[in-house]
Amino acid sequence: MxxxxxxxxxxxxxxxxxxxxxxxxxxxxxxxxxxxxxxxxxxxxxxxxxxxxxxxxxxxxxxAGRRRPLVPASSSADHVAERVRLERMQASQQAFRAASNVIPFDLRSATALSVAREVGHARAVVAKASRILSGVFEQARLGKALSKAQVEPVIEDLFASIQRNPHAFNGLMRIRRENSTLYSHGLAVSALMIALGRQMGLDEQRVKDAGMAGLLMDVGMGHLPIDVSTILDDLSSAQRNIVETHTTLGYEFLELGGELPEEVTRVCLEHHERYDGSGYPHGLVGEEIGLFGRMAAICDVYDSLTSDRPHRPRVDPNAALGLMRGMEGQFDEALLDQFIESVGVYPIGSVVRLTNGRLALVVDQNAQDYTSPRVWSFYDVGSRRVIKPEDLDLRFCRGRVEIVCSDDASDYAIENLPAIREMVFNSACKALA
Known part of the structure; x- marks a missing residue:
């Protein structure tokens, strides 16, 4: 190819x-x-x-009516001629774009867009941010202090994307197969923090600060004397003690730079604290944990559950919300309610079972009724086979097709499920854009 x-x-x-x-x-x-x-x-x-x-x-x-002649082996003169031709073609294309007044999309634009239209811009934000963050995390690993200016462009792009559509970026991060790197996790948590902050009605600067806190909360992982990509759930007591030091290492490292607000750097220390006092490193209880720390605990667990890990596959987004509801006492319940409002009852990327006996992927939200999202069906439960996707806007299907419940597509042993899920989502975005 x-x-x-x-x-x-x-x-x-x-x-x-x-x-x-x-x-x-x-x-x-x-x-x-x-x-x-x-x-x-x-x-x-x-x-x-x-x-x-x-x-x-x-x-x-x-x-027309002519065959292209066979191209002989290239000589040096041929290379020169080809280069001239390509340069003329590029100049012509540039002139055409200028004459047509084609302007590249501004990733800082706040103009509202549909999920389908915003996903393409969200992909550009991911690509740009990943380049920046890979360098930032490598710099952190080497012990070089970070400046606020290095990560501000990522936060500005994320904030603008979520302004354009509050669900597109987070939906994309739930669908992507390559989402298990340290900086992908930071990027996803940052976006979830921004969306939650907006849902809570925080002012713009605090929303951006919340996003920066989520982006950098795991920076201490780069200072651990072990390879974090190999970390499993069944750690020995000694290994667990080492991993848990990433909270204090990250806090001390960010404080060293001296440019970030205390509310941001504290999240390194607090994102593993739990509302009931069962967390670490200090066993803080309730509102002893800062607001950003309580927000980050929710966003961190949600992204971890819905991302592939070396020791386990991802959990469906809606199932993850159910699991978190079952972790009684661990999260600030009022913030968890706000978080669910920000991602939707059926978050983009969730799989639901319909009354027509099919599994469908949630591809868009209905702001007026989060219980009736737009879905694309892709699997027939009765015949146990993948089918050609069908677009269903459940707002207009009442009495004919409705959601029965959230479902775990992995229970049906669907071959190549991650690729199918991503293909269905990409197809939906292209068709609806």
């Missing part, structure tokens, strides 16, 4: 539709993200139409 390039017209995708994330099978390949999705998919091959798009190697479409 490395020969597939922008400018090609895709006529057919070879293999099962389950192996690709595209709603259409015939389209002009003119989007970098679509190209990346195609190359990352399990598509066996593509058939291209060179009368509608570029050929292999970037050759332009042939003139």
């Amino acid at each position: 490395t020969e597939v390039q922008l400018g090609m017209f895709i006529h057919k995708l070879e293999g099962s539709w389950l192996k690709h994330p595209f709603w259409r099978t015939k389209f002009l390949l003119d989007d970098e993200q679509v190209l990346a999705d195609l190359r990352a998919s399990e598509v066996e091959g593509v058939l291209i139409d060179i009368e509608k798009g570029a050929d292999v190697g970037g050759a332009p479409p042939p003139a």
Whole structure:
């Protein structure tokens, strides 16, 4: 698939539709993200139409009624000629974009967008933030002090994305298969903290501070003398004692920089404290734990439960909320209620069972009624088989199709479930954008 390039017209995708994330099978390949999705998919091959798009190697479409001649082995002169041609083509494209007044999307825009339209921008935020955070966490591992200015761009982009749509970014993080790295976790928790802060009505600066606290709360992990990627649940007592020191190590490290508010740095210490006093490192009780610490405890556990870990698969988002409800006394109940309001009764990425006997993925929320989200069905429970996805807006299906309950798709032993879930979500976003 490395020969597939922008400018090609895709006529057919070879293999099962389950192996690709595209709603259409015939389209002009003119989007970098679509190209990346195609190359990352399990598509066996593509058939291209060179009368509608570029050929292999970037050759332009042939003139009507004429065959493109065979290209001989390249000489040095051929390379020069090809380079000149490509430079002219790029100049032409730039001139066209300028003449058409095409302006790249501003990731700081606050204009409201649907989930389907915002997801593409959220992907760009993830890519940009991941580049920044990988450097920041490596810097932290080496003991180099962090400056506030290094992470502020990530917070600004996250804040704007959640302003545009409060569910898109968090839905994307629940769907992505590659979400188990330390900085992916920080990014997801940061977004959840921002969404929760907005739900609580905190002022803009405190919402951003809450996001920064979530982003950096695990920075102490980089100072541990063990590889955190190998950490399992069944730690020995000695190993657990070592891991728990990441709270104080992170706090001391951030305090060293001297640029972050105390309310932000304290979250390193407090995100593993529990409302009933059962947490660590100090066994704080109730409101002895700062507000951001109580918020972070909820966001941290939710993202951990809904992300793949080396020792266990992820839990469905709605099931995770149920588990957290069952952890009586561990969380500030009023904040947990606010958190559930911020992600929705059926969070994006949840699997639900419908009255028509099918499993469906929640792909969008209905702000007027969170119990009736937009879903795409993808599995028939009766026949135990994956089906072609069907778009159902449950607001308009009352009396015909409704949610029976949340369901755990892993109970049905569906082959390639993570890939199918991601493909259904991507297809829904492309179709609804």
